[in-house]
Every structure is written in structure tokens, then in C-alpha cells.
Amino acid sequence: MSGRLEEGCEKLGLSMESDQISALNSYIDCVMEFNQGYNLMKAESREELAVHHVLDSLAAVPHIAHIIEEISSKKGLETGKSLSIADIGSGGGCPGIPLAVSFPAQSFTLVERMEKRCVFLEDAVRRLNLKNTRVLCSQAVNVPQESFDIEVFRAFHPFDKQTARLLLGMLKKGGAAVAYKARSEKIQSEMESVSFLIPSYEKIPLSVPFMEDYERNLVVVRK
Numbered sequence: 001m002s003g004r005l006e007e008g009c010e011k012l013g014l015s016m017e018s019d020q021i022s023a024l025n026s027y028i029d030c031v032m033e034f035n036q037g038y039n040l041m042k043a044e045s046r047e048e049l050a051v052h053h054v055l056d057s058l059a060a061v062p063h064i065a066h067i068i069e070e071i072s073s074k075k076g077l078e079t080g081k082s083l084s085i086a087d088i089g090s091g092g093g094c095p096g097i098p099l100a101v102s103f104p105a106q107s108f109t110l111v112e113r114m115e116k117r118c119v120f121l122e123d124a125v126r127r128l129n130l131k132n133t134r135v136l137c138s139q140a141v142n143v144p145q146e147s148f149d150i151e152v153f154r155a156f157h158p159f160d161k162q163t164a165r166l167l168l169g170m171l172k173k174g175g176a177a178v179a180y181k182a183r184s185e186k187i188q189s190e191m192e193s194v195s196f197l198i199p200s201y202e203k204i205p206l207s208v209p210f211m212e213d214y215e216r217n218l219v220v221v222r223k
Contacts, residue, residue, distance in 0.1 A: 008055040008209035030124045040092030051210045057095030059206040082107040083149040089156035100133045108133040146172045154180040159190040164197045171223045179219040
């Protein structure tokens with residue numbers, strides 16, 4: 001069990017059910033079991049994994065909840081109807097799996113090109129019994145156009161011309177791409193380089209429990 005995980009969820013103001021906390025702990029177990037052989041993510045211990053990857057992913061939950069509500073309202077969806085949310089370049093499953101645990105009513109797709117990592121993701125989804133999640137073992141460039149209402153990504157690619165076009169292409173009209181990023185200066189530089197494709201964006205500061213010395217931000221691009 002990761003005490004920091006539960007404490008961090010409380011600090012973030014997330015009202016997690018006991019089965020959700022249990023699922024997140026099971027996910028941490030899965031990553032720790034396979035991390036060395038599969039090179040999933042940088043973490044030497046359960047606590048480091050819980051803080052730098054799982055809590056980092058969960059820090060965006062309130063903001064993503066607002067985006068889900070906004071898009072659902074615009075689409076006129078009835079309560080309980082799910083949006084399609086994709087984790088692009090999912091790798092070891094962050095932020096996709098922690099978000100799928102947090103939003104059981106939404107439909108998640110973990111897009112990953114490396115077959116070995118897809119095997120891990122499928123195993124983790126099965127172990128956690130995530131009925132709302134599927135794994136798509138594919139290069140992002142081969143994903144059909146306008147597939148998703150929301151795209152999230154954490155360690156995919158910097159925003160450049162090719163990445164921006166790829167992400168916007170996969171996104172449905174009225175959808176949002178949500179990127180987990182670090183320093184504001186780097187974000188500004190990246191977004192200036194693609195301003196002809198993405199003329200406006202929203203930058204949201206994140207506060208990750210136990211990572212107060214690290215600058216973390218969300219970049220939200222609406223289509």
C-alpha cells in the first residue's frame with residue numbers, strides 16, 4: 001500500500017472510493033512488477049511511482065472533469081453517456097489508467113505503438129478490471145481521423161508542427177487535447193512555434209502533492 005497515494009488524493013480534494021484506491025495500488029504493483037524488464041517509467045520505489053506518476057496524473061482530475069462537463073453539455077449528452085478519451089503514447093499507462101480509474105463513466109483508449117508495452121497495458125487493464133478501457137496497439141498516425149472527444153498525453157512529443165497536426169486530426173470537432181507539461185518558458189516556446197496551427201491555448205498550473213518544488217502545468221487546446 002502507498003500511504004502517500006491516499007494522502008495525496010486527499011490533498012487534491014479527490015473523493016476516491018476504497019475500490020478506486022485499491023485499483024490504483026494494484027496498478028502501482030503491476031508497474032513495479034514489470035518496470036525493470038519493460039522500461040515503463042522512471043521510478044525506483046512504490047512511493048516515487050505513486051507521487052511522480054500516479055499523483056501527477058491525478059492532479060489534472062478536477063480540470064479534466066470540467067472539460068468533460070463542458071463537452072458533454074455542448075453535445076447535449078444525457079447524464080451517464082460517455083465521451084471517448086484517449087491517452088496518446090500511453091507507455092506505462094500514465095495518465096490514462098489513473099484517469100480511467102477516476103472517471104469510470106467515461107470510455108478510455110490507451111494508444112501505444114510498442115507491442116511489449118501494449119502487452120503490459122492489456123495485462124494491467126485486465127488485472128484492474130477496467131471495463132471502461134481498451135488498448136489500441138498502433139502508431140498514432142494510423143488512428144482514424146476525429147476518433148476522440150478528449151486526448152490526454154504526458155510523455156508523448158513536444159508540440160511541433162507534425163505533432164500538432166496529428167493531435168488535431170484525431171480530435172473530434174469541439175474536442176480538447178490536454179497535455180501534461182513542465183516549465184512555462186518551454187510551453188511558451190513550443191506553442192509559439194505552432195501558433196499558425198494553434199492560435200490560442202489555455203495553460204493551467206498544477207499543484208502535485210509532494211512535488212511542490214516541480215513546476216507542472218496543463219496545456220489545453222480546443223478544436
